[in-house]
Amino acid sequence: MAAAMRVDLRSDTVTRPTPAMRKAMADAEVGDDLFGDDPTVNRLQDRVAELTGKAGAVYLPTGSLCNQIAMHAYARSGHVVVCEETAHAGDHELSSTALISGVAFRKVRGESRGLLSAAQVAAALEPDPYGMTVADLVTIENTHQVGGGTPMPVDDVRAVAKVCADRGVPLYLDGARIFNACTVTGAQLGDYAAEVDAMMFCLSKGLGAPIGSMLVGDAEFVEEARRLKILLGAGWRQAGVLAAAGLVALEEGPGRLHEDHANARRLAEGVAEVVPGGIDLDGVRTNIVFVDITGTGRPLADWVAALARAGVLVTTVGGKVRMLTHRDVSAAGVDAALTAWRDVAAQLAG
Numbered sequence: 001m002a003a004a005m006r007v008d009l010r011s012d013t014v015t016r017p018t019p020a021m022r023k024a025m026a027d028a029e030v031g032d033d034l035f036g037d038d039p040t041v042n043r044l045q046d047r048v049a050e051l052t053g054k055a056g057a058v059y060l061p062t063g064s065l066c067n068q069i070a071m072h073a074y075a076r077s078g079h080v081v082v083c084e085e086t087a088h089a090g091d092h093e094l095s096s097t098a099l100i101s102g103v104a105f106r107k108v109r110g111e112s113r114g115l116l117s118a119a120q121v122a123a124a125l126e127p128d129p130y131g132m133t134v135a136d137l138v139t140i141e142n143t144h145q146v147g148g149g150t151p152m153p154v155d156d157v158r159a160v161a162k163v164c165a166d167r168g169v170p171l172y173l174d175g176a177r178i179f180n181a182c183t184v185t186g187a188q189l190g191d192y193a194a195e196v197d198a199m200m201f202c203l204s205k206g207l208g209a210p211i212g213s214m215l216v217g218d219a220e221f222v223e224e225a226r227r228l229k230i231l232l233g234a235g236w237r238q239a240g241v242l243a244a245a246g247l248v249a250l251e252e253g254p255g256r257l258h259e260d261h262a263n264a265r266r267l268a269e270g271v272a273e274v275v276p277g278g279i280d281l282d283g284v285r286t287n288i289v290f291v292d293i294t295g296t297g298r299p300l301a302d303w304v305a306a307l308a309r310a311g312v313l314v315t316t317v318g319g320k321v322r323m324l325t326h327r328d329v330s331a332a333g334v335d336a337a338l339t340a341w342r343d344v345a346a347q348l349a350g
């Protein structure tokens with residue numbers, strides 16, 4: 001029997017560099033980024049500043065570090081950051097924020113699939129009658145990962161931004177997958193960037209770079225972010241070898257994300273037949289698919305292990321199976337994943 005095709009749906013971070021990226025990496029002109037003279041890093045930062053319309057950009061190893069630096073730059077120890085209940089910055093990076101910045105979170109359950117409305121943000125920014133809790137920053141996430149990869153339209157970001165501006169609280173956008181949002185809403189990167197004080201996006205997710213994320217903001221923010229980057233140990237020297245792949249990802253990546261979205265939809269529709277009622281199909285708008293397997297009566301761990309044995313790698317988030325499509329998942333990969341889901345369902349039912 002032919003070996004099952006291996007389909008890695010754990011994250012959109014698992015892609016391998018394309019031939020163009022590997023060539024660019026091999027040919028990259030480099031300097032020392034800690035001294036600020038790596039020409040390829042600088043080229044990437046300049047390009048991102050241009051695309052976002054912000055004063056400057058900082059190239060960092062991870063999206064988490066972007067979030068941590070932004071929160072440290074804006075929020076004082078003992079103050080709070082407002083975010084959605086399941087936001088990456090406030091939920092998955094909680095201990096980092098406690099360790100690095102000593103800030104707490106005021107968490108609000110998103111009104112719709114992880115998205116915060118302007119009214120919710122306004123309520124969260126109501127002054128504390130005891131004067132103890134001071135909100136220094138509002139963080140939103142677009143697309144919202146745990147919400148199901150939910151894209152937030154620019155108008156909704158603008159409404160939140162107005163609430164923040166009226167109260168003098170800066171707005172930060174965790175745009176790890178902002179290009180997935182752009183693909184659905186038709187907005188440009190700069191449209192989102194224009195509405196917020198600072199934002200980040202990942203080159204290492206849907207865009208396919210092996211590593212790296214970009215943090216942007218005004219000149220004062222960028223200067224502080226560069227200082228914090230070095231302070232936190234990310235003065236990564238000849239990072240131009242990586243930035244070269246990032247530049248290619250920025251060119252190659254955004255234009256093909258609709259393929260990942262189409263694959264996610266087909267995957268979701270196929271799995272919904274195997275696990276009836278397990279998928280919020282209306283919520284599958286980008287490259288993320290969540291499957292609630294509680295109705296099957298089998299533990300999550302059994303599904304994950306059986307799918308892995310069948311060659312399909314998935315993760316679990318919030319008690320559900322999570323799958324992400326990306327450049328290294330072809331239409332044939334989706335077919336193989338669906339076959340595995342059907343086989344596993346039959347096995348676990350037996």
Ligand SMILES: Cc1ncc(COP(=O)(O)O)c(C=O)c1O
Pocket residue numbers: 061062063064065067088089141143145174176177202204213
């Ligand atoms: C919405 C969101 N923000 C931030 C991050 C952190 O990015 P990184 O894995 O590069 O630290 C992730 C990672 O999955 C994410 O999904």
